[in-house]
Amino acid sequence: MKKIRLAIVGCGIAARDLHYPALKALNDKFEIVAVTSRTKKHAEEFAKLVGNPEVFDTYEELLEADYIDAVDLTLPIHLNVPFAIKAVEKGKHVICEKPISTDVESAKQLLNVxxxxxxxxYIAENWRHIKKFRLIKNLLKNFKEVLYFNWRIFVGMKKDNKYAKTDWRKKPQHIGGFLSDAGVHHVAAMRLIFGDIDWVTAYTKDFSDYLSGPDFISTIVEFKNGVIGNYVASYSFNEEEQFEIYGKENTLKVLKNKIFYNEKEIDFEENMGYKEEFEDFYEVILNNKENDLGNCEEAIKDLAFFEAALKSNGNKIKVDALIN
Structure with missing residues (x-):
């Protein structure tokens, strides 16, 4: 089996804790051949962890290496677009952590490229690969009609949380801070289940004294197929997640990571989607699979939801109006 020769760009939390375990499990498909990071010390430490690939002082020097097929960008969000563009200009494929960019307008640059x-x-949105959400989507096919959903996600971020302590998250250049950074996962899942979003109305609040930017959002959302619901997320409150979907004759609930369809528990295989997104990236590059899960169009739609919500202040905002 042919391997993709991959360079890791940015050797922080995402590279170490999320991407490398997935790539290690896919060592028949990927070989990490180079690394670089903001500081050489971090790059050298990461290189020792992953098998001692070549360490480059700069990203520009790394891109000149003709033995690299693709780069994996795990960077502060404001660097995604310029670093991805530089990579394709040098003939490299790109897999890039979400969100696609800091805002919709700058994301359009990468879409055009x-x-x-x-x-x-390939924008690495792992929640599009989580089997739980695909199962929910399939179960909804049994509904005579889906009417309403309510999704409440309270992810309390304590002061010592490794993501809350990240320097670039303390002074975010991306819209909405944690709301968009983590929240694009939730929107990707909602869109996977219900389809594209028509409009959103929202209010945001800043309840935490140590998280930068707004940390609470309450929305009303309508999808283009007529499904309406509430999406509420908080990064200062901590409580069990609740996800409920109601139809004319059926109900589906996710409680404590268990799925109940009409009160009957449904078994499913848990996964986080990182291994699956890299498998998909491999298939797109080497086997001409359609890039339907990691393309820039999907990533912009996820981000546009939050840009619309942040502009809303209780008014109805059409999501497509920000994209087109």
């Missing part, structure tokens, strides 16, 4: 290049630009 993705349409013009023959290199793959």
């Amino acid at each position: 993705s349409k013009e290049t023959n290199k793959v630009i």
Whole structure:
């Protein structure tokens, strides 16, 4: 089996805790051949962890290496677009951590490049690969009609949380801070289940004294198929997640990571989607699979939800109006 020769760019939490375990499990498909990071010390430490690939002082030097097929960008969000563009200009494929960019307008630059290049630009939204959400989508096919959903996600971020302590998250350049950084996961899942979003109305609040930017959002959302619901997320409150979907004759509830369809518990295989997103990236590059899960269009739609919500202040905002 042919391996993709991969360079890791940015050797922080995402590279170490999320991407490397997935790549290690896929060592028949990927070989980490180079690394670089903001500080050489971090790059050298990460290189020792992953098998001692070549360490480059700068990203620009790394891109000149002709033995690299693709780069894996695990960077502060404001670097995604310029670093991805540099990579494809040097003939490298790109897999890039979400969100696609700091805002919709800058994300459009990468979208335009993705349409013009023959290199793959893949936005790594692992929640599009989580089997639980695909199961929910399939179970909804049994509903005579889906009417309403309520999804409440309270992810209390304590002061010592490793993500809350990240320097670039303390002074976010991306819209909404944690709301968009973590929240694009939730929107990706909602869109996987219900389809594209028509409009959103929202209020946001800043309840925490140590998280930067708003940390609470309450929304009303309508999807293009007519499904309406409430999405509420908080990064200062901590409580069990609740996800409920109601139809004319059926109900589906997710409680404590258990799925109940009409009160009957449904078994499912748990996964976090990181291994699956890299498998998909591999198939897109080497086997001409359609890039339907990691393309820039999908990533922009996820981000546009939050840009619309943050502009809303209780008014109804059409999501497509921000994209088109």
